[in-house]
Amino acid sequence: MLSWSMELTSFKFLCFFALILIIYYLLPALTGGRGQRYVLLAASLIYYVLAGNGLLIVCPLAASFATWLCVRAVLRMGRENVTERRIILIIELVILLGSLAAFKVFGYLGIRPGGYGAPLGLSFYTFILLGYFLDVYNGIDKGEYDLAGTVLGGMYFPLMTSGPIVRFRESAEQYSKPHLIDYDALVRGLQRMLWGFFKQLVISQRLGKIVDSVYAQGSGYDGWYVWLGTVCFAFQLYTNFSGCMDIVLGLSEALGLSLPENFRLPFLATTISEYWRRWHITLGTWMRDMVFYPLLRSRFFMAQGKRLAARFGKKTGKKLNTWGAMFVLWTAVGLWHGGALKYVIGSGLLHWLYIVAGEATLPFFTALWTDKLQIDPKNRFLEALRVIRTFFLVCIGFVFFRADSTPHALLLLLRGLPWRTAAPAGGGFFAMGLNWIEWGVLLVSLAIMIAVELADEKLSAEGGIRAKIAGLKLFPRWAIWFALLFYVVLLGEYGPGYSAAEFIYRGF
């Protein structure tokens, strides 16, 4: 198979990126500011062939071409041609969602057409391109991109690993503008990439060993060990996925491009709804705009809303109707993560259940806190409890996410009861792939990450922690970045063949 390890943390990728960076900023000097987007386009195509499975590049190219054609067709029609517009919409949906579904089903059944797996970035380019079409269809985007612009918008290479799921109007527009070299932006971008490397290579890799020990079939780690493994997985996934975003957004920043954030301290959320506004933010907004709102405006849910309001009263009827639409929404979110039942439960329906239960019991708790106990429902202690509760609920979802299957997840939850705590013979804290030094490195690194990200959030109005460091004197400023660089180089776990960590979200 034509495939060449091109993970974002690999040495090969860094060389590739350095080359792109040089050409990207040198070319405009020769052409008078034009042509940068062709550098990005060529880089994206080359990257795809090298990192993906070679020939499967025809899939994103076909999806881009179809989207470009459908956008042209919709723009050519007047808004009054309702039927024709709808036919184009259906064609676009069938082509994009059809190929997404087909590859997911193939993957689920273990079929590899022609020896290939799914195309690289399938879920990401599908949603980005479909989002573009729907924005044009809904009159939000003017749809001004030519074929090259559409291909680049859908296949911009950093997005092919794990997103973010950008909207054309906030990304593609920037690709076509000239970007002169800006030393500050370049340095800031590289700094953010380094931070992503730190989270990926130093923290995520180490956490992965603990998680693998606990989640191996018949591992013998029960009780509290299951929860240790699960909390480690929560942070493994966070450092892996958000670290990947730091690299993607950082390298885009170095190219003068500003892409939307995908994470904002998700484990500090006080409710599940808030969690989804902080974790994988771009997926949440995409699903809200493209699935949830259209559902609520569909004939079925509008009629259903009336029926329910007549039967249960206005307030309850409205709630029930919203929960019904949410059920479809969360099933879609679960399916996006993969066809397997464990994803539909762990990343979908379980979260739906949490939100519904939360909304249904809200009046009771509000009455309890304010009327019965006469305490402020927003006091710090209760808020802290809510953060812990929300994290725990999210962790239950992660058990499904990480386990091999739904039965395995249920078994782990059963075995995870605290009084069953047991380690296998010869097992224990220091036999989970990390010795005491490694544990020390992990805990210190986690503490650094948490402290830095909290500080960054606090300083966000002043440009975050990088701006703060940039304001320091020359010596301390460079000392900090060199210390981080050496920390990553010395303590990063590079895995076999100097290739990077597996990006967990790459599989989707």
Add this chain to the structure above:
Amino acid sequence: MNREEVLERLQPVFRDVFDDDSITVSAETTSADIDDWDSLEHINLVNAVEQEFGMKFDMGQILTMKNVGEMADIILSRI
């Protein structure tokens, strides 16, 4: 129908959707002025307004309207 008349017809729709008879809408009313007017209720509100006036808005218009005045303008442009 002029803008004033549209606003007059919008008022009962708002009162019904937000279940609050003390609401008075003007062209300058925004989501910040009404407690329950979040992004979800916005969709419910638009659904109700569409039924009142017998028309369908674009998703683009729904997501970009900034106040009740803009909502009235969209309605007027469709009549």
